[in-house]
Amino acid sequence: xxxxxxxxxxxxxxxxxxxxxxxRLEPCNHDAEGYxxxxxxxxxxxxxxxxxxxxxxxxxxxxxxxxSTASASLMTEALKGKSVDEFEHLFxxxxxxxxxxxxxxxxxxxxxxxxxxxxxxxxxxxxxCATLCWHTLKSxxxxxGTARTE
Amino acid sequence: MKHDISVIRGDFPIxxxxxxxxxxxxxxxAATTQKPQCVIDTVRHYYEKDNANIHRGVHLLSERATxxxxxxxxxxxxxxxxxxxxxxxxxxxxxxxINLVATSWGNANVGKGDEVLITHMEHHSNxxxxxxxxxxxxxxxxxxxxxxxxxxxxDAFETLLSDRTKLVGVVHMSNALGTINPVGTMIKxxxxxxxxxLVDGAQAAAHMAVDLQALDADFYVTSAHKxxxxxxxxxxxxxxxxxxxxxxxxxxxxxxxTVTFEKSQYNDLPHKFEAGTPNIAGAIGFGRAIKYIESIxxxxxxACEKKLLTYAIQKAADFDGLRQIGTAGNRACILSxxxxxxxxxxxxxxxxxxxxxIRAGHHCAMPVMQFxxxxxxxxxxxxxxxxxxxxxxxxxxxxxxxxxxx
Ligand SMILES: Cc1ncc(COP(=O)(O)O)c(C=O)c1O
Numbered sequence: 149x150x151x152x153x154x155x156x157x158x159x160x161x162x163x164x165x166x167x168x169x170x171x172r173l174e175p176c177n178h179d180a181e182g183y184x185x186x187x188x189x190x191x192x193x194x195x196x197x198x199x200x201x202x203x204x205x206x207x208x209x210x211x212x213x214x215x216s217t218a219s220a221s222l223m224t225e226a227l228k229g230k231s232v233d234e235f236e237h238l239f240x241x242x243x244x245x246x247x248x249x250x251x252x253x254x255x256x257x258x259x260x261x262x263x264x265x266x267x268x269x270x271x272x273x274x275x276x277c278a279t280l281c282w283h284t285l286k287s288x289x290x291x292x293g294t295a296r297t298e
Numbered sequence: 299m300k301h302d303i304s305v306i307r308g309d310f311p312i313x314x315x316x317x318x319x320x321x322x323x324x325x326x327x328a329a330t331t332q333k334p335q336c337v338i339d340t341v342r343h344y345y346e347k348d349n350a351n352i353h354r355g356v357h358l359l360s361e362r363a364t365x366x367x368x369x370x371x372x373x374x375x376x377x378x379x380x381x382x383x384x385x386x387x388x389x390x391x392x393x394x395x396i397n398l399v400a401t402s403w404g405n406a407n408v409g410k411g412d413e414v415l416i417t418h419m420e421h422h423s424n425x426x427x428x429x430x431x432x433x434x435x436x437x438x439x440x441x442x443x444x445x446x447x448x449x450x451x452x453d454a455f456e457t458l459l460s461d462r463t464k465l466v467g468v469v470h471m472s473n474a475l476g477t478i479n480p481v482g483t484m485i486k487x488x489x490x491x492x493x494x495x496l497v498d499g500a501q502a503a504a505h506m507a508v509d510l511q512a513l514d515a516d517f518y519v520t521s522a523h524k525x526x527x528x529x530x531x532x533x534x535x536x537x538x539x540x541x542x543x544x545x546x547x548x549x550x551x552x553x554x555x556t557v558t559f560e561k562s563q564y565n566d567l568p569h570k571f572e573a574g575t576p577n578i579a580g581a582i583g584f585g586r587a588i589k590y591i592e593s594i595x596x597x598x599x600x601a602c603e604k605k606l607l608t609y610a611i612q613k614a615a616d617f618d619g620l621r622q623i624g625t626a627g628n629r630a631c632i633l634s635x636x637x638x639x640x641x642x643x644x645x646x647x648x649x650x651x652x653x654x655x656i657r658a659g660h661h662c663a664m665p666v667m668q669f670x671x672x673x674x675x676x677x678x679x680x681x682x683x684x685x686x687x688x689x690x691x692x693x694x695x696x697x698x699x700x701x702x703x704x
Pocket of ligand 1: 421
């Protein structure tokens with residue numbers, strides 16, 4: 149059986165208690181809000197993308213549960229300095245990891261530290277908490293308003 | 299009747315199971331209650347022996363189904379002490395009942411410049427239908443404020459009442475806070491300015507005796523599933539003169555006497571408001587659930603639930619870092635709270651793995667969350683089958699959650 153400690157790993161607790169890249173980003177040329185109506189998680193992501201399509205800086209603010217906060221914090225860490233194309237790639241990999249069959253092991257080569265969130269797939273009610281920030285960031289890059297989990 | 303907890307727990311088969319290897323502790327009763335064996339058997343019996351459409355067959359099964367359906371209506375009438383069974387309309391639940399009134403009564407009786415007065419602690423189902431009505435007809439929605447304990451400000455209520463007030467919508471017992479509102483007093487004051495009153499009894503009806511003639515409510519709504527009955531069925535109990543004057547809500551079979559392409563003649567109450575084949579098994583199961591409540595009696599129910607809530611409130615007060623949301627003097631069965639350092643959603647997941655089912659979220663009462671400045675709360679809600687030992691399990695699990703994030 150999957151245990152709680154598989155979901156709430158130390159890295160996740162750590163990012164919950166001291167989220168990285170937390171706050172408003174100024175200047176920023178892309179931003180979007182994300183909202184999970186089910187649990188009230190609210191998230192705002194900010195991006196500065198340069199002319200060569202590289203994410204120079206990324207930050208987030210808002211309030212949410214441990215999983216959504218840690219996921220956003222880990223995401224910002226992973227994306228700084230990455231190109232938009234690399235983001236698309238990571239987005240797919242993350243999404244697959246969060247929704248894949250339990251037997252599948254996450255692709256740590258691609259996902260790196262983000263793989264600590266693999267546990268959410270065993271907690272169906274919490275998958276959206278982990279994916280909210282990714283959808284929000286995607287909509288910020290595509291310049292589209294508010295992302296919702298449903 | 300004596301309230302023997304082990305007998306009562308024995309009536310609910312679902313309670314006797316393990317989740318994640320731990321005994322189930324079901325503390326999400328405000329969302330929906332579990333069903334006693336007698337209700338399950340009644341619904342099953344209906345489908346095994348009596349299933350037929352009602353009010354239209356000449357055959358025996360249809361006669362039996364119709365008789366049982368109408369008998370359930372009479373059981374519900376007696377339970378709420380409504381004047382006549384014409385006043386008892388079966389619906390899909392509290393939500394549909396409110397929408398029925400907001401649409402049918404509202405469209406006919408609320409106009410431009412009029413006001414609908416609700417309270418800050420309403421469930422979304424007693425907010426949104428009135429907002430929609432106000433948008434349609436150009437009326438405005440007013441809100442009775444509450445104090446920090448989660449009690450309505452009665453002075454403000456009186457100030458807000460005026461001859462522009464056409465309807466007061468108030469929750470009898472708040473699902474987010476547990477507050478029991480003084481609906482009797484509010485009804486008197488509302489009637490004094492000529493307003494009608496709809497009381498949302500979705501939470502209250504399972505926990506306290508409701509005498510609609512004594513209350514003098516114009517509309518009272520509830521859902522069976524929060525009263526040990528099936529989902530998908532509920533009632534609107536309305537004053538006969540009002541229901542009689544109201545246009546139908548939906549058109550279709552059963553709600554008519556005659557139909558021609560030129561004109562239809564509507565059926566009598568309560569059938570005028572029951573278009574289409576209703577949830578027959580659900581209504582019959584609802585009737586059985588009410589008989590079950592009556593077999594225990596509200597005296598015993600209230601005494602046992604009060605003891606449990608008092609015990610939980612005391613444990614909550616002694617628990618470091620726990621803030622109760624809603625501390626009304628008159629409240630029932632609900633412990634809503636936030637815990638320092640642990641988001642309610644995480645609490646919900648962690649408690650689940652300890653076998654404890656609670657609700658985490660905004661409880662369909664977002665204005666209440668906004669009032670307290672929290673995105674969500676954790677809510678444990680109690681029922682007749684819960685025990686002090688289960689409250690202890692809840693608090694042990696809370697301590698465990700707190701330790702995880704320490
Ligand atoms: C106070 C209150 N009103 C209305 C409702 C709506 O009930 P239903 O969803 O059964 O229509 C609920 C259910 O959560 C409630 O708690």
